[in-house]
Every structure is written in C-alpha cells, then in structure tokens.
Amino acid sequence: MTRADGRAFDQLRPVELTKDYIKFAEGSVLIRCGDTVVLCNASVEEKTPPHVPEGHGWVTAEYSMLPRANRERSRRDIDKLKLSGRSAEIQRLIGRSLRAAVDREALGERTITVDCDVLQGDGGTRTASVTGGFVALALACRKLMAEGKVTKNPIIHQVAAVSAGIVDDVPLLDLPYAEDSRAQVDLNCVMNEKGELIELQGTGEGRSFTLSEQQELVRLCAKGIGELLEKQRRVLQG
Amino acid sequence: MTRADGRAFDQLRPVELTKDYIKFAEGSVLIRCGDTVVLCNASVEEKTPPHVPEGHGWVTAEYSMLPRANRERSRRDIDKLKLSGRSAEIQRLIGRSLRAAVDREALGERTITVDCDVLQGDGGTRTASVTGGFVALALACRKLMAEGKVTKNPIIHQVAAVSAGIVDDVPLLDLPYAEDSRAQVDLNCVMNEKGELIELQGTGEGRSFTLSEQQELVRLCAKGIGELLEKQRRVLQG
Amino acid sequence: MTRADGRAFDQLRPVELTKDYIKFAEGSVLIRCGDTVVLCNASVEEKTPPHVPEGHGWVTAEYSMLPRANRERSRRDIDKLKLSGRSAEIQRLIGRSLRAAVDREALGERTITVDCDVLQGDGGTRTASVTGGFVALALACRKLMAEGKVTKNPIIHQVAAVSAGIVDDVPLLDLPYAEDSRAQVDLNCVMNEKGELIELQGTGEGRSFTLSEQQELVRLCAKGIGELLEKQRRVLQG
Amino acid sequence: MTRADGRAFDQLRPVELTKDYIKFAEGSVLIRCGDTVVLCNASVEEKTPPHVPEGHGWVTAEYSMLPRANRERSRRDIDKLKLSGRSAEIQRLIGRSLRAAVDREALGERTITVDCDVLQGDGGTRTASVTGGFVALALACRKLMAEGKVTKNPIIHQVAAVSAGIVDDVPLLDLPYAEDSRAQVDLNCVMNEKGELIELQGTGEGRSFTLSEQQELVRLCAKGIGELLEKQRRVLQG
C-alpha cells in the first residue's frame, strides 16, 4: 500500500511551529501539520474558577473551527446557539492533556486558557491542538517567570499528541482527512517526555480491533510523539 | 489493599437489568451497577437525519443526569441553557458504541434513539449506559422483527462496557465514586462478544501511565465485560 | 358508562409511594398512580433566592418529563433550548402548592427544591407530583429536625392533589390519559388536611361548564384527596 | 372596609376598549382597566402548526410585559434568553380561553395569533388580555368575513375574564396591584355569554380557602364579566 502523499506508514506530515504569531497573547503558536493549521493562544488571568482549591492554579482549553476550515462551510456555534458536541469533547481532551503538564501549586492562583482555533482542518486537529497548545502554554509560563509572578516554572512535563489509524487493514501514523475518513480504526495518543501515556482514545468506527492492533497503534503514536517533542524543544529554545 | 465494599480487585459490583421498566418505549431497561442506576429507553422513529445515506438507518444516544442523581444537586441543563460538556462527551461515546452493534442497512431508514437518564450516580454511569443501552436497543430491534418491519435482525454484535482504574498504584475493576474520585488513572472499555475493542478511553488524571499498565487495565475490563455480556444474554432470553 | 379499567366514577387508581428511592436526596419518593410514575426528590440548600425576606426559607419545584415518558418520544428541553411552556406552568403550580405546606420562618434561611421527574406519564402527572412531592418535602424536613438544623417542624399543613373531569357528560375522578384526552372539562385540586383548597384549576377544553358542575368536580377531588392524605400519612409513619 | 379607590366590593375598575389602535393588525384593541393597559393585536396567517388536524384552524396567544410596565424595570426575556415562567403560564391561559370562542372548522386552515403586550401593569393583566384579546380576535374574524375568506363567522362564543380575591378576609372584585399584593386568596375566571365557565384558576397564596368562599369569588367574577361582555358588545357594534 502506498500513501497518497508518498509518506512511509510511520512517517509524520511536515510540522511547523511558528512562535509569537499573535502579539497580545501571553503565549502564541501557529502550528501546521500538513494542511492542518491551528492557532493556539494562551491567556493568563489572575483568578481561578470556584472548584479549584485555594493556592492552586488552573489550565483549561477551548477549541473551535472557523466556519470555512473545512471542505464545506459550517454554521458558527453562535448561529446554532449550541457548542458542537464534537468541540465540547475535544476541548475537554485538550484541557486534561495540558493540565498534566503543569504543577498547579507552582502556577499559583491564576488560570491559563489555551484557545485552539482551527484555521484549516485536514485531519488531526485535536492532536495538533495539544502539541501546539503545549508550546503556547510553555511560553505563557516562561513569561510569568520573566515577570517574577512565579518563582518556579509551573511546567513539569512536556506533552504532545498524534493519531494513528487502520486503513485497509494497515496501521498508519498521522492520518490526513482523506485517510481518516475511511479509517476502520482511529486512535489518539497524548504522551509526555518519558513516553508515558496521558490520554488514549481509540474508536472502532468501521470494525472492532484487537488488543494487539491497539498496541501497534500506540507504538506508532509513540514514535511520532518522540519527533514532535523534539520539534517543541527546538522551537522553545530557538 | 482491601476495597471498601470488600470486592476482589477484579470483581464487578452487583449488576441487575430490569427489562420493560417503562411500557411506552420500544425497548426499556433499568440497569443497576451497585448504587449506579440508569434508565435506558430505546425509541424508534421512521426517519433518519440528513447525513445518513439512503437505505441506511441510524442509532444515536442521549445522556443526562437527573438533578439529584449525585451527592449535591446540580442545576438542570435547561436552566443553564447549555448541555454540559461532560454529557456531550458521554453521549457521543454511547452513540458510537451502540452503532457498532448494528447493521445499518438491515435497520432500514429509521432512527433508534437510546435515552440514558441517570437516576442515581455512583461511578461508571457511562459504561452502565452502554451496557444497559445495548439491551434496550436489542429489545427495540426484536420488536421491529416481531412487527415485520425488518426481515433480518439489525443486531450483529453484542456490546457492553466497564471501567477500570489505578488507585494507590493498584489496578481495580469497576470503580464506584469513592474509588473513582481518587483514581490516578481511569480507563473505559467498550467491547463486543468476540472480546474485541469498540471504544477505549484512558485518562491519566493523577499521573501518566505506561503501556503495560494500560494493558493490565484493558485485561481487567475484558474480564468484567465477559460477565456483563453473559448477564445481557440472560435478560434477553428471560 | 363503564370505565375502561373497571373503576367506579369516584375511585382512585392504585397509588403506591416508595420512600427513599434515591439515597442521596434529603427526601426521595417514587409515586405510582396507575401507570403514571414520578420520581420526587427534595434537596436542601443553605441559601435562599434574593426575593426572599431575611430569616425566611423558600420552597420551589422543578418538573420535567423524560423524553420517552409518553407514547411518542419528545425532544429534550435542552435540545430545543426552551423550557416547555407546559412544564413552566406545572412547576409553578407545584411550587405554590408545596409552599402552602410550610412555615417559612420555621424553615430558616434555606431552600428546599423538589424535583419532579416523570418516568412514565399516563395522565395526572402534575397532581401526582404534588402528592409525591409533599412526602419528599416532609422527609427532608424530618431530616432537618433530626440533624438539629431546625427546632420546630416547618411542615404545618399536609398537601395532596388529584384531578377530575367530565367525560361524555359524566364526572369522573382521576383520569388516565385515555380518558383525559377526550375529557370535555378537566379540573385539578390541591387541598390540605382540613379539606380546604390550596389551588384550583379548571379548563373547559371541549365545552364550557356550569358552576354546579364545577362544584361536583371539586367534591369528587375532595373524596380522592382524603384517601391520598391517608396514604401519605401511612408512608410517613412507616 | 373601604377600598383605596373608593369602589364597592363588587365594582369593576373603569374599563376602556379602543378599537383599531394599530393599523396593520387584522384586529387591534387597546384595553385599559384602571391603570392596567394592554395592547392586543390579532394577526392572521394562512397556515397552521403541525399538530392541527386538516381542515381546522388554530388560535394562539403570546403575552409579554414591556420592561417598564411595572414599578421596577425588569430585564427583557431576550436579555435572559428565557421566556419568563409567569409569561408562559399566562399565555397558555389566554390561548385556551380564546380557542373556546372559535369554531375551528369555520376558521379554516389558518392561524390567528393574539399578541398581548402589557404597556402598564397594575393587577389583572392576564384577565384584561383575555377580555381585550377577544375583541381583537372578533375584529380579525370580521375582516376574514368581509374579505370573503370565511363564509361563516368563526366566532361562536363571546369570552371575557376578571379576577376576584380575598383581602383581609373580605371578597373583592377586580384587584389592582395594591390589593392583589396582599390578597390571601386570588381567583381568575374566564366565562362566556351564557355565564358558564371556560377557565378557573384559584390560588391560596396566604391561606387555604373553603368551597363556599370559592363560590362567592366565582359569583363576584360572574357579575363583573357580565358587565365586561356588555362593553365588548358595544365596542364591536360601535
């Protein structure tokens, strides 16, 4: 089997992380994974939601697609007066993933909101949001350090994500829309710098899958995430 | 480590499936898993949403908690004018799981909506909804058969679900709220009668987890799901 | 004229009140009146809405039908983003009725919310909600007494409700859906232990009615309410 | 006991019905009952809602208060994104009352919507809406006759409404806000030209009431409604 874009089965699409894309946000990154483009902006507010214990901070995420991010224009959420169920599901995943990167006590009583707005979607928008969102979050934390608002870097783990899937019974890494839309099985992994899992979501859309297929997909993701973590480090050092 | 309710680490809570709990629904089941109680009602409508191809049917789910299903009363969604993000996430999971049980062409151009309303919640409400929801769905399909509306049973797989988690570094099956609220890792599995995966969602809420820990949790779930599938068969035959 | 279920014109459907149906609520009752089933849960919160005078408490109610409580599935309020006008009307009636049972000063600065969720509806859901809701309210007040939060029982009246209607020009007590849907006149009464009126709502859906017909319907209701009050007392003592 | 405005216990406030207040509506009436002012506009549309049987028409009502109709400004429904529960309850009452005036087959497959917008509220806005709304409805039907759209007048009954209440244990007709806000019992009647009841709603806000008190209040209403029906006839003939 040959992939339409000529990639090997375990090869990522070209990834590009542009730092400080927007000048007002405390952390801002434009991430491109192939034709998927997501703007990730981290905003710091000096207060926390009611459910957060005293002395702790909070990290949360919002996810949205611009109306024409896709092949067909979709109506805005505000036009339908409903957050799409898909967006609700995805932004909860991003929020959980990014919280795993942070020491909430070191963050102090403030909230960092990471807005992930998809400018162009070609598969893998949720995992690109996690990968880009982590860099935006890290930049915002660096700014808190530089301003003396926190004494210890709240970032305690590095976090990145990618998807893998089974297409025509072949496991493939990092599916674009054309592959994703006919995948039999689809799996997203969020991992940290130790190669351990933070989040794992697998769906048998076309057929059920065995435990050993699931393992194979996680291994593919682990390989891709290793490369993404390296790219994050380079842009944060650059 | 001893569990508060005296169960073995790989033991399910007592499960009870009451068929035909509500008399108007085409399929109705009240499922109790320990202190978790969910009413699952399957309703048949003779039309499909616009995105479904001609000649095919559709299966979807809605999930909601009654305001006082929990230790604290929560405001109704309609009072806040927003479907809770958690409910949105869960009902998408249930819908995908139940669709995996059905041959949509055999179902014909109709929609089965499975409403899962949590009367009392003590952990595992989403997996109880899948397990109970499958039985409601199967009863509704049986009714379609009996009425001659379908000639072939649309049910092609049996589907059930359970959760497992790591508490104090010990993997445990089927967490009640008291365990779930302090779990370090939480994983939900949906499987079919072949022991293959349909859906898999793992979250490292307290710490990251290794691939081998993840496997152990899936194995625990597989054991529990085997027992749940047996209970489903018994109630459907009864 | 013979009634479909063989009852006398002034006979109630079988009534069953199950105490402590849900374990988290301060007061919980499942009421069955024939095929109508309503779960009534009373929740105590230690604050009052802004319009309540200092030193007083508040009692309010919310009413909702599960989507498949009826012969046809109905869409959830949150799906339509609107509380149904019928539900709004009914929950205001239940709230006013239950407030008449309570000494708000004795209750102190707290709110009791009685959630009435119809699991199955076969006529008379609003009056069943009042009758069952009163028991849930009384149980919650008893709990406040037991915990020493109030020194005097806030319950000063017992309250129950039933409907009567004119079908084929014959006055009948406690209409199920089959009778209700073709009733010419429909009347709901809420009364207390003295046989006095708290709420009275009569509607000439099919034709106008005379003052003497109205009286006859109130007398029928008074008979039925007497029996319901007795059942409430028995379950509260049991 | 003397009433603040010097009226006898069974005397209506001055009533004024101004026909054709708005020139675009098919039927338009401004009704003043003392300081209560309601604009009632009837609009005809050549279609019916889905639940109406073929060949029949429909009559419905909407009720709203302008933000400064009362002593305090209230926020608009659209600002809160919720129809007030009180408005929902009231517009259902008005709709049922006006439907009782009409032969829906004679009306044909069209809908008449009667909008009742309270410009100034001083008690009795719902009953003023019924009384004024009937005249707007009758004018709209007359217009349908004049245009030859219906051959038989759809109006088969005349309908009017008023309230009565018990204040300081004295039954009084037609309560303004100052009396209504301290009434112990409050009762609204809708009657037709035969003096028969269409709708009856009684509430013991301050205390329970006996069947004989209830009768006395209905008798007071019957007297007032007789006078309102006469005023309606005069303005329709004028």
Next chain:
Amino acid sequence: MTRADGRAFDQLRPVELTKDYIKFAEGSVLIRCGDTVVLCNASVEEKTPPHVPEGHGWVTAEYSMLPRANRERSRRDIDKLKLSGRSAEIQRLIGRSLRAAVDREALGERTITVDCDVLQGDGGTRTASVTGGFVALALACRKLMAEGKVTKNPIIHQVAAVSAGIVDDVPLLDLPYAEDSRAQVDLNCVMNEKGELIELQGTGEGRSFTLSEQQELVRLCAKGIGELLEKQRRVLQG
C-alpha cells in the same frame, strides 16, 4: 415629483410627543411621527455596569418592535432566542446618541436605561426613538433634580434625529416606509442644539452617492432636526 402624502421635499411628517404616557417610569414619552409610534421609557437604577469609571454614570438604550408593529407579523426575539441584528445595531446607535446629551459625572453612579418599544412602524423608527428617547431621558433627569439626587442637571446637550433619502434621484426629508423601501440612498443624522453632528449613518442601498449628495441630505436633516428640537423644548416646558 409629488410625495404620496402631499408633503414638500423638506417637510417633516406631523410629530406628536405625549409626556408621562406610562406612570411608573421616571421619564415616559409616546412619540408619533406620522404613522410611526414609539413608546420611550427612561428607568433609573442606582448602579452602573462594570466598565464605567467610579464616580460616573451611564446611559444605555434598548430597542424592540412589537410583533405586529409592521405590515407582517414577525416572531418575537425570545421565540428565536436571538436579538435581531437590526435591533442590536439600532439600540447601539440610540445609546451612543443619548450618552452625548449627558454629563456622566453630574449624573453620578447610576444608570438610565431608555427602552424604545415600537408600537407601530412606518419608517424612521430609530430616529423617532432618539428624538423621543431624549425627552424621556430629560424627564428622568428632571426627576433626579427634583428629588435632590443630583445637584446639577446632567443634561448638557439637546439631541434629536431624523432621516433623509434619495428617491428617484430626488433628496427627501423624513421617509415613511413606502418611500424608504424604494430609496436609493438612506441617511440618518443625530444632531444637537448647536446644529452639530453626533451620529451620521449613510447607506447606498440602491446606488453609490457623491459627497455633494451626502451634504445635501445632511442639510435636509439639519432643517428637520431644528424643528424637532423646538418640539422637544415645547413639550419639556409644557
């Protein structure tokens, strides 16, 4: 060219301002401009929104059309759960215009909300709202003076508004609906007592317009506004 109602090209429709139309509002005016009728009520609240600096007051406006203000009935905003975009645009214009009339420090820490509800619309409803709204605002400020709540009149400018348009290439003042609906260019002016501009909105709906045409329309508006300011003064003195 002759206008349908016989007016000269630079002649206003008859204007009538009725003071104290509603008795509860701090300032109330019913304004009629030909067949356009708007009820303008000013309400004072002793607090300000968060964005207002300490020691300053705020003036804001809300604008709405009754459902049957126009030739066709339109659905209420609350029925659609959306404030119409047109209403949003207009109420922002009215708010900005009225704020220009007021010294916000002299007003003190309070908000005046001017509700403009269109009872009948025949063109020029937004400008009638500004002209009538100013009088309601001035009456409310006068009341604050009389009650000693402010020591200096917060009104520092007089503000009125009118529209002009180009119909069949002829500039005309104060367009009713029949002219407005076929105008090629439409321009609204808000001016003060010095004949200076506060707000200016011109739209080439049918064709573009030159700077000199625009000037001609502003001159027409200036003439009309001069007459409206005179009418405002007379009603405020009367």
Next chain:
Amino acid sequence: MTRADGRAFDQLRPVELTKDYIKFAEGSVLIRCGDTVVLCNASVEEKTPPHVPEGHGWVTAEYSMLPRANRERSRRDIDKLKLSGRSAEIQRLIGRSLRAAVDREALGERTITVDCDVLQGDGGTRTASVTGGFVALALACRKLMAEGKVTKNPIIHQVAAVSAGIVDDVPLLDLPYAEDSRAQVDLNCVMNEKGELIELQGTGEGRSFTLSEQQELVRLCAKGIGELLEKQRRVLQG
C-alpha cells in the same frame, strides 16, 4: 502633532493582502493593516435565503474576533450564548458594503458568505474586513466564472474602506487602537472605484462635530481608499 508610529496625518498603515491563505474556501485572503490581521474567506452555496427574489443571488458577511485578538481575552459568543451587539452591527455593515459590489442577477441563485475572522485587532478591523472581504469575494466570483457557473462576472464595482478620526482636534487617517481609543470623532467610509460613497458612519464619541469637519474626514478617507483600491487591483492581477 507627531503620530506614535511616525506616519503623516493622511498616511495609511502598511497593508498586505495574502491571496489563497486557506485552500478550501472559494476565495480566501489574509489582510494585514499594521497590526490588525483579518482572515476573510468567501464561501459559495447553491441556494439563497427566503427573502431573495427568484433569479437573484445574495451576498452576506459574518464577523467575529478570536478570543485573544485583543489586549484582554474576551469570552466567546457561544459561551455567553449571544452574538455581541458590536459584531452584529459590524457584520451588517460588511454585508451591505459587499452587496454594493455585485450584480445579483449575474450571480444567479446562489449565496456568497464572506467570513471575516479577526486574528489580531489593533483598530480598523471593520474596514479591513470590507477591504479584504472584497478581494475574497472577487476571487470566489472569478472561480464561478472559471467553472462556467456564471457567464458574466457578478462583480460590477470595486469596494474598499478605511476610517479617519479627530484626535486632539487633528483629523487623522487610519487610526490604530492607541489613537482610536482617545479619538473625539470617528468616521468610517466605504467607497467604490468612482470615489463615491457606499457607506458612511460617523460618531462623535467625545464631542459633536461640524459638517465641515465631517467633510474633511471623508476627504482623508477618500485618499486612503484610493490607495487601497490600487492594492486590491494588484493582488487580484498578481
């Protein structure tokens, strides 16, 4: 007076138009005016809204700011369940402006929606949206031509926009946020290739303004728009 960025009083900020920024939209442009960045995407749909006459097309616009486009993060519309009044006002302006560019009969029975999403806002976002939106619209029409869906180019005028304002009594062209936030008068012009006006909106936020000041501001805008039209032509030819 010297401007903070060293520009002459009648000088535009640097403008950059990037064609085909998004690959799915029929027309896509990223416009930068100084630090203001707006993504304008034109989408074609083969149907029109109900109010559009047969045989005609429609052009409409939507405008939104990303949450962190500004110095402070703002909540998303969907979070507040309300389209911001400012966005509603602006998108109506953009829609009217772009419709003036098009022959709706030549467009045929289709709708072009131009989405203007502000990625970064530093003043002038609404005029940048018109200027960039026109190019996106023209690209979409060119695509319709290329595909043979229309035979005649629906674009009949070229449209661009800019703002001017009075700061410290000095008229200045193209205000960034720092100037805009302390402008006494603010005026937006939309013009076509003939230098004629399409839309004109002037606001005296800090003080009223004379007719001759207004003229001076329009002349400044005319100069700037001339340069913007030239840039549009170059990018459309490039």
